[in-house]
Amino acid sequence: MPAHTTPADAAEAVERQLALRRFLLPDEPGPPPGAPGTVTGVDVAYSESEGNGPPGLVAAAAVVLDAVDLTEVDRAAAVGPVPFPYVPGLLAHRELPAVSEALAGLRVPPGLVVCDGYGVAHPRRFGLACHLGVLTGLRTIGVAKTPFRLADDRSGAPPEPPGPRRGDHAPLYAPPIDAPEGTAGPPEVVGSALRTRAGVKPVYVSAGHRVGLAAARAHTLHLARDFRLPETTRRADRACRDALARARAQPPPPRRGSERVIGTDPHPGGRG
DNA sequence: GCGACAG
DNA sequence: ATCTTGTCGC
Numbered sequence: 711m712p713a714h715t716t717p718a719d720a721a722e723a724v725e726r727q728l729a730l731r732r733f734l735l736p737d738e739p740g741p742p743p744g745a746p747g748t749v750t751g752v753d754v755a756y757s758e759s760e761g762n763g764p765p766g767l768v769a770a771a772a773v774v775l776d777a778v779d780l781t782e783v784d785r786a787a788a789v790g791p792v793p794f795p796y797v798p799g800l801l802a803h804r805e806l807p808a809v810s811e812a813l814a815g816l817r818v819p820p821g822l823v824v825c826d827g828y829g830v831a832h833p834r835r836f837g838l839a840c841h842l843g844v845l846t847g848l849r850t851i852g853v854a855k856t857p858f859r860l861a862d863d864r865s866g867a868p869p870e871p872p873g874p875r876r877g878d879h880a881p882l883y884a885p886p887i888d889a890p891e892g893t894a895g896p897p898e899v900v901g902s903a904l905r906t907r908a909g910v911k912p913v914y915v916s917a918g919h920r921v922g923l924a925a926a927r928a929h930t931l932h933l934a935r936d937f938r939l940p941e942t943t944r945r946a947d948r949a950c951r952d953a954l955a956r957a958r959a960q961p962p963p964p965r966r967g968s969e970r971v972i973g974t975d976p977h978p979g980g981r982g
Numbered sequence: 983g984c985g986a987c988a989g
Numbered sequence: 990a991t992c993t994t995g996t997c998g999c
Contacts, residue, residue: 756990798987827988837988854988
């Protein structure tokens with residue numbers, strides 16, 4: 711699989727998604743939650759691009775946990791200039807260059823990768839979790855903190871909330887994609903609003919690469935036993951913030967190719 | 983045309 | 990995501 715190159719604009723970014731989507735693999739029986747192995751969390755943090763001051767930076771971190779006791783096994787980070795503007799539906803092009811770099815820096819197999827965002831619960835069924843999976847070949851799932859407007863109607867109505875108990879879940883629907891010609895079939899289930907803790911807002915789970923929705927939910931529940939978010943996401947969030955803080959304190963070293971800077975593509979382009 | 987819109 | 994004041998609770 712070719713390395714992710716930064717699209718010149720939104721149209722090109724969408725084309726890239728549609729092309730890569732062909733390589734997305736379906737559910738496959740992987741290690742069940744808690745089975746011996748590793749599970750990895752990835753996340754990114756940004757620094758403000760203050761006019762003529764500091765350039766916009768994106769720091770990514772990958773934290774590997776022991777799948778049995780959730781203790782940390784390894785971690786890696788990467789920092790580089792923000793390669794693409796924030797556009798709903800195109801998040802992968804903004805975050806994945808740094809995330810891939812961080813994953814490449816790990817010394818142990820990542821196992822299942824838990825992303826902070828969506829998988830197939832996406833306008834084109836190719837959220838960042840799917841994108842990362844296709845790029846790396848790793849098994850991935852997406853766990854987002856807020857709902858995405860995928861409603862089959864324009865009411866703007868949020869997803870139906872899941873039941874009140876931990877483990878309760880409700881379907882996330884989206885209009886059919888790949889509809890031949892106005893063949894607007896029934897809405898499809900693309901994810902789940904999952905209650906990981908009683909009395910707390912749900913998280914939004916969707917399948918990524920080589921992992922189905924049921925397995926994605928099961929893993930999420932296992933990783934989010936004591937908190938609303940998966941332990942993987944919590945650790946990665948902390949790690950990328952730390953990495954960003956270190957990068958800001960120690961600006962880019964002289965050009966000697968020692969510290970690899972990534973995403974050097976200028977011309978981010980804009981929206982439509 | 984206008985609003986909504988993962989992180 | 991990031992920026993912020995303030996409040997509640999262990």
